[in-house]
Amino acid sequence: MGFFDGLRKPPAPARPLDQVTVDEALALVRARRKIEAIKLVRERTGMGLAEAKDAVDALEEGRSVPVEPAPGHSLADRVRELLGRDRVAEAIVLVSRETGMTETESARFIDSLDR
Incomplete structure (x- = not known):
């Protein structure tokens, strides 16, 4: 291990986008303020620049x-x-559509849900 390896912090894991952030970023994009949307x-979220x-x-x-x-609005709900x-x-x-599963896989997922 090199000298600088101990000084580096592991990157914080990125959080998923929430609907509020998506709406605000989209408003910035529509206002031609794309760089500000990326910063937001x-x-x-803690995402990297490329992501x-x-x-x-x-x-x-x-x-x-x-x-x-949002709470209570998961895919299963x-x-x-x-x-x-x-x-x-x-x-x-x-x-x-939301998972990329085939129709057969989606039907199996639905059958496995507690109702």
């Missing part, structure tokens, strides 16, 4: 970014809500 994402830029680029292009669900309204097909599509 970095400050709120924050990729997230802001995705917002700018209209692509979805992973967002931390939303699926249970759809199932309670007999909307199984929509639940499968929701799981598939």
